[in-house]
Amino acid sequence: DTAVSQTPKYLVTQMGNDKSIKCEQNLGHDTMYWYKQDSKKFLKIMFSYNNKELIINETVPNRFSPKSPDKAHLNLHINSLELGDSAVYFCASSQQGAAGELFFGEGSRLTVL
């Protein structure tokens, strides 16, 4: 039973398209995150939500819009995709008060052509 699940695992699309990545966690955690991992494996936080409220927004372009319908879900919608958006996007969750102990999903590899 997967703790943090993301869909889709792979996404190939054209520049200018709009796409979404979904994330769900069944751990009962209060906080969820989106991280971006580039081709050199460097990880950078994009967003953090705590109980459906946006807590961290790390200078991500407005084309990226997270949505948290409830505390178990955090989806990422990307408008007008650009080549530089190609990366692996990881969803993660943690219990409030244990911010460093993240549980990650398996990642969603986005390729923009």
Add this chain to the structure above:
Amino acid sequence: GNSVTQMEGPVTLSEEAFLTINCTYTATGYPSLFWYVQYPGEGLQLLLKATKADDKGSNKGFEATYRKETTSFHLEKGSVQVSDSAVYFCALSDPSTGANSKLTFGKGITLSVRP
């Protein structure tokens, strides 16, 4: 701001060799320190952690000691196995920032272990 510096990689070792992966940090507060591991095709998993100076985190034969005087958290294992081949990330979080706390990762280092 907070930052984490890891030694340059990749690292290639023979099975049963001794492993050290260096990690140093810069932080304004009193951070907690972590090592995460990413196996091929998977997400990151927490390997071990230490929350205060002189704490030693350990798991699966890996160890790291929180050294405040040298601002370091080096990862060690006495005898690596082929199954340890993965990317290793050092990270810190500053718990004093409460709900805004986030993990700051190092660049990661790829370890390959030969049979």
